[in-house]
Amino acid sequence: MSTTTEKRSTWDFSYFKSDLQGGLVSFLVAVPLCLGIALASGAPLFSGIIAGIVGGLVVGALSRSAVSISGPEAGLIMVVLSGLEVLGSFEVLQLAICVAGVMQVILGLLRAGIISNFFPSSVIKGMLAAIGIILILKQIPHILGYDADAVESLALFPWTGGNIRALLTHAIEEFNPTALVIALASLTVLLVWERPFFRANPVLAKIPAALVVIVLGLGLNALAYLLYPAYALTGTHLVQLPIPHSMAEFAGLFTLPDFSQLTNPKVYTTAFAIALVASLEALLAIEATDELDPLKRKTPTNRELKAQGAGNLVSGLLGGLPLTSVIVRSSVSINAGGRTKLAALMHGSFLLLSVVLFPRLLNMIPWAALAAILLVTGYKLARVSIFRQHIQAGIMEFLPFIVTIVAILLTDLLIGIGVGAAAGMFFILRETYKNAHFFHSYSVQGQDHLRISLGEHVSFLNKASIMTVLKDIPADTTVEIDGTNSAFIDRDVLSAIENFRETARQRNIQLVFLRKGEEYAQNLAKQPHVTSKEADFEAYYKLFQNNRNWVAEKLRRNPRFFETAAQQIPKFLFIGCSDNHVSVSEMTGTAPGEVFVHRNVANLVVSTDLNLMSVLQYAVEVLQIQHIIVCGHYGCRGVQAAMQSVDAGVVSNWLTSVRDVMHRHQHELGELETEEERYRRLVELNVIEQVYNLHQTVTVQNAYQKSAPLHLHGWVYDIHGGIIRDLEVDVRRDFAEYDAIFRYQVAPEGLRRLPGELYQAPSIYSMSAGQGRTPIIAIPPFDYDNPLGVP
DSSP states (O other): OOHHHHHHHHOOOTTHHHHHHHHHHHHHHHHHHHHHHHHHHTSOHHHHHHHHHHIIIIIHHHOOOSSOOEEOOGGGHHHHHHHHHHHOSHHHHHHHHHHHHHHHHHHHHTTGGGGGGGSOHHHHHHHHHHHHHHHHHHHHHHHHTOOSOOOOOSOSSOTTSOOHHHHHHHHHHTOOHHHHHHHHHHHHHHHHTTSHHHHHOTTGGGSOHHHHHHHHHHHHHHHHHHHOGGGSOOGGGBOOOOOOSSHHHHHHTOOOOOGGGTTOHHHHHHHHHHHHHHHHHHHHHHHHHHHHOTTOOOOOHHHHHHHHHHHHHHHHHHTOOOOEEOHHHHHHHHHHTOOSTHHHHHHHHHHHHHHHHOHHHHTTSBHHHHHHHHHHHHHHHSOHHHHHHHHHHOHHHHHHHHHHHHHHHHSOHHHHHHHHHHHHHHHHHHHHHHTSEEEEEEEETTEEEEEEEEOSEEOGGGHHHHHHHHHTOOSSOEEEEEOTTOSEEOHHHHHHHHHHHHHHHTTTOEEEEEOSGGGHHHHHHHSTTOOHHHHHHHHHHHHHHHHHHHHHHHHHHOTTHHHHHHTOOOOEEEEEETTOOSOHHHHHTOOTTSEEEEEEGGGOOOTTOHHHHHHHHIIIIISOOSEEEEEEEETOHHHHHHHHTOOOTHHHHHTHHHHHHHHHTHHHHHTSSSHHHHHHHHHHHHHHHHHHHHHTSHHHHHHHHTTOOOEEEEEEEETTTOOEEEOOOOHHHHHHHHHTTOOEEEETTEEEEOOSOOOSOOOOEEEOOSTTSOOEEEOOOEETTEEOOOO
């Protein structure tokens, strides 16, 4: 990809309004938190603001994260406190922060960002839920009017100091009715603003709810001051930003590091501690904010380490605290509408302008109003549905999730993540040991057979259990070890099986070891007593044997299995890829007949494909399907061929629509760091596009007009992990965005307003210019609903 395209794809102004809202709201929340963290760290108050400005402007400009916002974070408080104690002055600590930034840049160059891939998603989601719970509980004192503790540290029971019980006790003792009224009014606005009436209103929908909350808080407090001055919120109940009275005072807020301490070894030990904690928190926060990203983009972690290092280097040079990616600020921005890195830049710009232009106005904002915003943010991070999803996912998902939450609540963020990751690793090892192989015995023409099916990942941990099974096999038995579904078999296990082959011959045990893919025929030919000619047909004849075994097994478990399957009425239509070799029943755990299946190369929905259109009409109108699923898969060779523009005959024409998707999203794909990441993202974008195509078909639109309970879904299947991911495509919402703007169509007689709801994405229209002349290709310009003329 060219350099020009790369630069252009880095900056996307299509979400400017949403990013402005996200940056503004996160800035309002960040001001008191930056000051509170600086206060708790024993550093100058303004150092927290400097770190916030640098996190927004420097890291925001260099990072490729779409939604993360960086700044000072409560998890670094103890590192800063201990660093100040060891080094003796803040200027020397600044030097350590600069060195830490250089170390982070080196870690990025060494590609250490890969460490984030070793944390299970259940642990990351547990971290988000724990932060949500802490945010909720930490706001209760502010809602009741106790604002002395301005630090929203990510620990519920900090054993080294005060805890939430002490905060609540102080809050009840110092109850302030004005703060409660402001908080309740703010919560009401935030909740009401989510209602359909407000979201559908063309004026109110453009106003961020958080901004309304801030204005409301200012107004109510001003009203209390006019009517009952004693009840007005002052002092610690309001934001407290330093106010410089001259340029000299403003310049004095910035300090330089003490470079004379470069030879002090304590500087480097402190720098290493800062770099380690800040890097780990940044990687975990990036992983978490990617989960929250509505567009599900993936941040290059090595690039993020470099950006964080540059941010800490600049922050240390200017007199700021160490910084990292902050989940609270990022999630507040996302909830307010932030969608690209412009939100982080807006965040940093507002922080800079606030200390220069209007610090007094910010110092009038009540903590209670900000607490309401954080309370709603906390609820969205820890909503009940998230817990329900993990319970339904099973014990392997739920226990690491809940262990992470409890550990973070009882200790701190990094320790809690470590405990959660350890719990996740325990279950992974446990399941690997238990599910490495399955075996059953059966008889064919009076001869004993034993079938051992190996799991997807067979490591050295499974060697002992497999050898125990093989050791107990009786003589005169045919043993079939099926490794065709194994993505990895450890060399120790392979050696053990081959050693068993030699000893098995002495007991007249016939061993057939089947391997996957291209190794299949080669391994068959190596089996004893099997000629090369017989090996050519062994796999073919084995299909019939497997069928008979399968029938016998199904009838043994349920004598009416096939009778019941024939009576199934499917509720799902599955449109998948021919290249995905895993059956739908195995992927979804459904019985035959529960899912109506159609497959083609790259799971495309093309209106000229009569095969698919016939399947779709039959499924919707005859079978009355309720859910239609378009399922792509990572590793799709059709999508890969489309990316590489390989001329493969007819299939190249078929893949034209995939190439169209790639060109349509070239900016987003260009931001990704590796070809593999672009390939995986194109698989997802292709699924989303096919769901849109499905939505536009006549069959689906007719079903909608008849109010049929029809739902469209986009999935991606991971062929290496076996996990299905729901892309959460909301077609009606996405197409509703076009309805307010693209209502007109160019027709020969002029502009014609499209009636009803718009269910087809806006496109370039063609109109005839007369006989013998080429058609005019045009789309009219609009000012909201008003056409500005006929092109």
